Amino acid sequence: MSPLLKEIRHNPLLWLLVFVPLVFAFHHLRSESHTLLFLLSVLAIVPLAALLSHATESVAAKTGDAVGGLLNATLGNLTELVIALAALRAGQYMLVKASIAGAIVTNTLFMLGASFLLGGLKHHVQEFNRVSARLQAALLFLATVALLIPSAISKVDSAPGALFTHKLSVGLSLLLIATYGLSMLFSLKTHRGLFASAESGEAGEEPWPLGLALATLAGVTVLVALVSEVFVESVQKAAESFGMSQAFVGFIVVALVGGAAEMASAFSGARKNRLDLSVGIALGSASQIALFVAPVLVLLSYGLGPTPMDLQFWPGAVVMMLIATMTASLVTNSGRSTWFVGVLVLMVYGVFAMTLYLLPPSAG
Template sequence: MNPLLREIRQSPLLWLLVFVPAVFITARIKHEAHTLLFVLSVLAIVPLAALLSHATESVAAKTGDAAGGLLNATLGNLTELVIAFTALSAGQIMLVKASIAGAIVTNTLFMLGTSFLLGGLKHHVQEFNRVSARLQSGLLFLATIALLVPSATSTADPASAPFTQTLSAGLAVLLIVAYGLGMLFSLKTHPALFAGAGHGDDGEPPWPIGLAVASLAGVTVLVALVSEIFVESVQKAAESFGMTPAFVGFIVVSLVGGAAEMGSAVSGARKNRLDLSVGIALGSASQIALFVAPALVLMSYFIGPMPMNLQFWPGAVVMMMIATLTAVFVTNSGRSAWFVGVLLLMVYMVFAMTLYLMPPGASK
């Protein structure tokens, strides 16, 4: 426990951990203060993300960057799953779909772009394992095709709701199977293909593996609990800030839900461990597309007022497809510099500006 306490004492950012109990206390005694709860929940997630970042790096030091990135993406995506589960049980299916699409685009463009930019400002040219990046982007491309088909068929025949629901359930099973086979390929049958491209900076000594794993699990649970408060307050707070529902689900929810992973990805890039950053960003996006979204479709038959399908509004499908193709393009060489990150962030900013200015009914 001493390394954890020392980390908290030495990092001013972690002093924001006082907002973690503050948000729980406020939610209990003043649950109608939605704007205040929204701000407190965001401030609480920031230091939790920093703790999760250090714990992930410690685990990656023992397991390797590929497995470390997979572990962080898995635990980090529990936040997105909890946010979506809470919204789904409340019948906010459009918010669920917006958060799913937004998480895929945010992880692929914003998280990866920020890692390339900040890592490239410190290191002239960085290298990463392009085989691993190709696998993750390939899985992501498969998922976007599966998300495109229900949207395309429903647009052609608006009266095909039962067909779309049945198709979505079948596609959900196929995507989960594809994700499982992808993990089997990368971690069991061909792990040598996914070795890191560089050693990176040693930096501070890693935590003991027991403390690191316990911190990963514990902090992820805290992030999930804070996210529940966040999702309950975000809609009312968005109205007071003048944000559209599409912008809230696609940008705000995905940025807050992925804050923990973003901290780990950026920290890895700054230490010249770009395999860890790419593994977290693309691994998280592919997990959301291949596991979280299909799991929510299947879970919706048991919770919520109605089943959920994989039909997204056309703009969301286009953005996911563009984000995926952009990731395929920029990771093809296995090398990166800061301007590559700028390009990714510019594409993301185009989407964010469009959604912020979009009329409220345009995403239906």
């Protein structure tokens, strides 16, 4: 445990870990103080994200950036999954769908764009494996098409009933899960050589032992999930005091805080010229949510939810996911990036964020 304690002792950012027990204490003693719990949970997630970032880099140093990015995306998405499961049990299906769509758009645009920008400010031109990026973008496009179909059919004349929509959603969920499993077989087994890192990157600090890094990843991910539950419980009431609409909270704020751990790893990798790790986390996390988390939630709703959930999203969410996917495909096609490419991607995200912030509460 000495490397972990040494890291905490010498990194002032990790001193904020003191807010983790404070979140649970105040949640137990003053559960009605929503604004306070909102601020405490944000302060607690920041150091947990930094710790998760260091552990992920240590795993990536042992396994390679492709596997490291996949592992970080998987553990990072446990936060979104726990949040969605809590909302699923309560029957808050709109919150579930908002968190899914928001996570896909935020990971694809904000995380990817900020990684390009932060890495480009330090390195003139960065390269990454475009085969891996194009695969993830193609998977995202497939998932967006699957989410578009139920929404499009519901808007046509003589639209079929709810029973058809539920059956279609179950069938699409099984197809998406099967596709995700086959993509893992393709990238990690049969064609693993195509996904080697384009750049070795900076050496950086001495990585932790693999066992310690994996244990830290698992433990911190659980803490992030628990703190995120407190965050979600308090964010709606706190948003009202800050003047934020419900649409902005579900699509932007929850997605940003829920993905904080993954973002810390992606941004750190980009600064160290390990853009394969950053792209793998950003696009891998988005495609994993679209192809695995969302379909699994549909299937679990038949046992956990009061009624079955479908894959019918509101039109604005589908349009944003489709544009985000097309943007990712465009900027990753060359396998090279500069800081201005990151600016362009962030501007697309800024358009979405501004629209949702100014959206009247009744429309959200």
